[in-house]
Amino acid sequence: MSHKLLTGQPVSRIEGQQKVTGAARYAGDYHVPELLYGYVVNSTITKGKILEIDTEQIKAIKGVIEVFTHKNRPSLAWFDLQYADMDAPPGSPFRPLQNADIKYNGQPIALVVAETFEIARYAASIMAVRYEEQHFFTDLESNKGKARDPKKGLATFLKPLPAKPKGDFGKAFHNAAAQVSAEFIHAAEHHNPIELFATTTVYEEDGKLTIYDKTQGTINCQLYVGNVFGLHYKNVRVISPYVGGAFGSGLRPQYQLFMSVMAALQLKRSVRVTLDRQQMFTFGHRPPTIQQTRFAADSQGKVTALGHEAVAETSQHEDYTEVVVNWSNMLYPAPHTSFDYKLVPLDVFSPLDMRAPGGVTGMHAIESSMDQLAYQLKIDPLALRLINYTDFDVTADRPYSSKELRECYVQGAEKFGWSKRTPEPRSMRRGHKLVGYGMATGIWEAMQVLARVEAVMTAEGKLEVSSAITDIGTGTLTVMTQIAADELGLALEDVTFCYGESQMPFAPVQGGSFTVSTVGAAVKAAGKALRKKLLKKAGNMPGSPLKSVSEKEVVFERGGIILKSNQNVIVYFKDIVAAEKKKVIKTTNTGVPNVFKLKNYTRAAHSAAFVEVEVDEELGTIQVTRAITAVAAGNIINPKTARSQILGGMVWGISKALFEETISDHRFGKYMNQNLAEYHIPVHADIHELDVIFVEEKDDIVNELGSKGIGEIGLVAMPPAIANAIYHATGKRFNQLPIHFDQLL
Amino acid sequence: MNNFNYTRAGNIQEAMSLVSQNSDAGFLAGGTNMVDLLKYNLVHPELLVDINHIPEHRGILETEDGGVQLGAFATNAETAYHPLIETRYPLLSRAILAGASAQIRNMATNGGNLLQRTRCYYFYDPNTPCNKRKPGSGCSAIGGYNRIMAILGASEDCIAVFPSDMCVALSALDAVVRIDGVDGTRSLPFAEFHRLPGNNPERDNNLQPGEIITSIDLPEKGFEKNYSYLKLRDRSSYAFALVSVATGLDLEGDVIKEARIALGGVAHKPWRIKDAEDFLAGKSPSAENFAAAAKIILNGAVGYGHNNFKIDLAKRAVVRNCLMALNPESQQPGAHPSI
């Protein structure tokens, strides 16, 4: 029996049983003896200074242990750099309780610590604060005139600024046979994972900290805590095995971590701080963005000129940027281009990457503009994409490492029934309802960064692989177990993937769709090294049949090393470990991107989304009745969990197109719908038939696994596909998201 | 959430006596709105009297005059799924099931449904002016974000809307609210139970301190042949109405004998205009006649900016819902538009 590859199999999630029985413990679920509870107090003004906080009255409440404010907080790190986490944009990171200054509405200004959650909450609710209020600006639209170029910094490496103008855009646009010009407006959005942000800091007897935190980066939080509080990293252990959704919100350490650690250190007690749902609206968010496109094509449909400008919100203290305008020329090789991306600093908290940051924003504008071009030229929208298809990335002057987008178009259109579409708007009906078909393209760059992995062969002949990476619901645990099992030809149950702890080998934050490529490459590197080590040690065993045998001559399966020439010869892993007279055999290795190979190619995942909407013409109500996303993302390690990732992205796309927005009242400089009753994400009744196709895509360049990442690609094409379908159904173009049904009246 | 005392009342007299002795006391029934308000620090009772263990007023019973009495302490789910309601007052059943979620309907009581507070953003945010929350402080919704706010019957002091779905049907059905107080019992026609905001929007209804709703009585006529509830909202379920319509039609051949039309999501109380219903009496059930009735209902409607769309939407919703009432079997779960 030879080893059947586990990668490529639809393995059910390994932690499934824990999740369906309630046994899975999230950051706020750890039962700790003598635990104290912290509740955060937030600023009710948008800009100004705290004049006075009445803490005496609060401290008098029985059960209140301490109140922390900027006045009595411990002495902390001095320099910005010490507060800058792995995902910090250029600027000066926000420091909780730094001083009396209020920079945004909802800024945390105090922490009440009490014996029970209820006492802490009550005490926080009656705290009286006097402020001096200053004039503020929170509205992007009315402050557009203040737009300026973003500052450059380390983040610019992963988020390149727009390319310089190419050709003669003005002339080419003016002289083209077809031109579209449109403005796109996007609202602010908040990640709103269903799990509230929580940190349980356990103050150990020796003064060390064990921190259960909701995060997408255990080491990121460990370093932050170490730097800010002046602790040795060895004494700070951050543990996050279960993360109840994050979508980018956990890329940076959030203020509940700071508060919980500060209180634990000062009180020498274990402290839990859980934010409430309103407080989930007091940190990072997807920034409101205003975009202008100017696209032009010749009469045959060849795109000749691409103009795309974006103005986005940032905070006064950091220049958060996104890649919004760089995508169109990667897809459509026009010779004349003009791109611009600017920021307006406002009195808000810094925006933060939220699922498919920038991409979902820009692609909505790009793919809606392409749809408009198609109508002007009287060319089928899908045909227009094919006319402009390219395997070469003109923006970087290099080919794609692989690009099966054409297959996405073909297979998606076939399964969807795109050919049944009649091109005229308002030409399709079902009963009294208007029916619209829309499609759009998606793209997301395939990235790989560095990670380390330790692989251990145990005395029982089982494999343990470990990495500090988290699993935020993406399926990382399952996928890494599959990859590791294949490395040594083991069954799934003989492999344990240990993860979600800062003390484990280095992993970056989990985001950007780069976890599988990054950590997976490290798992493969460690697997390879362990094979080599095991074979060498097996060869050194007394009377070994594997003496001086090379790796080419053996296979790793059935829990041992087998000679290809004589399959009856097997040396079991457990015997190799036993012969070493050690407990285990282990190795730690780094997964390194092959930059010399990579620099000659652009690497990206692609998708095509096809959407059917039904619109009740009289009442405006919209239902996305059907959607198919065809994805080319290289090698799919686990089709079951990968499909879920794409489905999730599609639901996010529906949400962004039709439901989701954080509403501001700029008179107060604050968000008004800070709850899940008025911040609408789709309910089950909103989600109808969704389907996913993974087209075959071989890629030997992108990384050793040939995988491109799938966390974002399911989302990017959906909002424009929906907007285009609504246009097809109604003949009305809506460029502001979300599209509310009453706009269709 | 402040600290309060809690006690269980064994009977209604005990409950009323406990609450009337303490001006900072309140009743606690299903808790779905009260506990929410406590957590948002919008109410600060000293004492909550739990009325969930009172044995009376829990049933759905036929009355001597041919109607049905809804016990105030019966849950919304028990009411919506009760055979008497499903067969005789399906409009009410539909409206209840269009509201909240199954879990909340399992908890919320009928009496509590009448007493739920508005969902106005500013009412819920103690750091913005709101006359309903803090009389005299001003109305932030006027000039603010007012997509969900009222277009009818509002005042310069308040443009909040009453969020119930159940009450829209109860209004259309001419229900009567039975009330107990320490001074005895009284009843109010449904139309007189809830108030328009006027100059004292802090008062949602005409219940007096210490009084308690014991039942909601439905008259015999249930419009079980031609009825419909339509709810238009920002997502398909588990969202408050932007506009909702309850329609009951009594048809004789091709002529409307009697029509009832009530609107939700547009005012500080369920909105009914007798003139519109009278207009339809004796006419044919046509889209034109329904549109004319809708125009009468929406007469005087005023938008505040973000909610201007509600005026046109409400008119269209009235027409559609009346047409749906001609064909009740077309209705879908969730009170979505059909036909």
Added chain:
Amino acid sequence: MQTVSTGLKPDVHLTNSRIISLHVNGVPRIADVAPWVSLLDALRDHLDLTGTKKGCDHGQCGACTVLCDGKRILSCLTLAVMKEGAEITTIEGIAQDDVLHPLQKAFIENDAFQCGYCTPGQICSAIGMLSEGKANSRAEVKELMSGNLCRCGANTNIIDAIMEVKNARL
């Protein structure tokens, strides 16, 4: 210059907590709770039953759904003292003797969760829904499960899992 205060009474007396008995997952449990402790917080903080999740604490997400005397309710909008003597079933009590409930199996098989945080509420809600017996079609199941939000977007898989169990029962 502006002064902002909460306007609340600064009274600091604390209501005495009381001992209540709850039957949780078939076991009598005692909790020492103040009246203002929600059933959700009592389960999580006092009884260490953290399978029931807090997603919004305001009845807007369904993550805290438990079964109370067989009916699905929101534990966040319930005060623990209101349920003295009631039979509460949480996600920890759904599997019997380590044998998973068919819905739990179907959730794993259909990949009906990603992060898993809304899952206990989804499963308790689905059990309540199936015993209510009011959902006949997929559309009705979706409507009657709409009180449980899933931010990961596992919606179609969740409904697939429920339909599988529902159809197997017919």
